[in-house]
Amino acid sequence: MSLPAFLHPNLAGVAAGDVISLTGPEGRHAVTVKRTAPGEQVLLIHSPGENAEAYFREHEGLYVEATVQETAGKDELIVRVDTVGQTPAPNPRVTVVQAIPKSERSELAIDLATQAGADEFIAWQSDRCIAKWDAKKAPKALQKWQAQAESAAKQSRRTRIPHVSGPLTTPQLVQYLQQSEKFDSTPLIYVLH
Structure with a gap:
């Protein structure tokens, strides 16, 4: 059986033997919902949080396996780090x-593609899209997509959480794909219609 997984906002610099805490919504989920108790082992996955760009440069795939030391209140889990790893x-x-x-279909697409192994998502505002993300709507919609990617990664025990960006128009997307420095080699592009 796999370890219960929780997202942690900052695992950078953590080493085996360190004692760290998990608070906020994830801490509440661990303590109150899952009723995680001292002595149990957990998997903490480094989550991009608000600073996704720095995460994807340095800490993508960072995780720790830890043993619960104690709980505090209804939303704090205190653990001792057993091992630190980084998925290649x-x-x-x-x-x-x-x-x-339109509607919630996009969250389902993000969920299923994350579980299938997608590493990144780009929202595309094509000319034929019925749904339109204006400057006011886009940040909230991207946050929903990122939250869905995090949830699906946690559910499938992935230590690498897909990054969500965009929205890009068709000309912006073509320009993005032409920027060869973003890719290690010539990208292979499939278009599904």
Whole structure:
């Protein structure tokens, strides 16, 4: 059986033997919902949080396996780090460019593609999209997509959480794909219609 997984906002610099705490919504989920008790082992996955760009440069795939030492209140889990690891970068890296569908279909697409192994998502505002993300709506929609990617990664015990960006228009997407320095080699692009 796999260890219960929780997202941690900052595992950078953590070493075996360190005592760290998990608070906030994830801490509440561990303590109150899952009723995690002292002596149990957990998997903490470094989550991109608010600073996703720094995460994807340095800490992607960082995780710790830890033993619960104690709980405090209803939302703090205190653990001792047993091991620290970092999942190697995938090869090939899979980026899904998702046209913006209407309603909650996009969250389902992010969920399923994350569980299938996608590494990155780009929201695409194509000319034929019925749903439109204006400057006011886009940040909230991207946060929903990122939250869905985090949830799906946690559910499938992935230590690498896909990054979500965009929305890009068709010309912006073409320009992005032409920027060869973003890719280790010539990208292979599939278009599904």
